[in-house]
Amino acid sequence: MATERTLSIIKPDAVAKNAIGAILQRFENAGLRIVAAKMMHLSPAQAGGFYAVHKERPFYGELCAFMSSGPVLISVLEGDNAIARNRELMGATDPRKAEAGTIRADFAESIDANAVHGSDAAETAAWEISYFFSQLEIAGRE
Ligand code: RTP
Numbered sequence: 001m002a003t004e005r006t007l008s009i010i011k012p013d014a015v016a017k018n019a020i021g022a023i024l025q026r027f028e029n030a031g032l033r034i035v036a037a038k039m040m041h042l043s044p045a046q047a048g049g050f051y052a053v054h055k056e057r058p059f060y061g062e063l064c065a066f067m068s069s070g071p072v073l074i075s076v077l078e079g080d081n082a083i084a085r086n087r088e089l090m091g092a093t094d095p096r097k098a099e100a101g102t103i104r105a106d107f108a109e110s111i112d113a114n115a116v117h118g119s120d121a122a123e124t125a126a127w128e129i130s131y132f133f134s135q136l137e138i139a140g141r142e
């Protein structure tokens with residue numbers, strides 16, 4: 001299995017509920033390593049740049065407003081199949097559809113305030129990691 005890196009964001013709703021530790025614990029319990037991490041309170045423009053892929057979608061404005069509404073914990077997770085593994089741990093985008101035991105089933109409020117972000121493919125993971133972290137800020141094995 002390939003060792004991969006993926007970008008994770010613990011969104012403002014989950015940070016506001018003091019769930020950072022519980023969510024990071026799930027990543028570590030699943031064998032993913034946290035190789036970079038930082039807290040940021042994104043500006044609307046920084047959130048908009050990150051979600052530029054969704055620019056034309058009807059929910060883009062709300063998404064950028066929500067993602068800049070409070071601090072977030074941004075991390076790089078490394079491990080076997082990290083991208084798919086993280087998305088399994090997260091569960092479906094809409095928490096009402098997320099499987100029991102997933103992060104979104106347990107912590108998300110709604111499709112907007114849905115606790116976490118995770119990259120969805122190798123190319124997007126590489127781009128998303130480079131949006132937030134320089135090479136020198138990532139401590140994983142090369
Ligand atoms: P994410 O990017 O945050 O990991 O979530 P995802 O892949 O499961 O969902 P995506 O389709 O990439 O959408 C990004 C975020 O936009 C919000 N969204 N709202 N109101 C809506 O129909 C809608 N659809 C998506 C969600 O917060 C989603 O996480």
Ligand code: MG
Pocket residue numbers: 118120
């Ligand atoms: Mg997505």
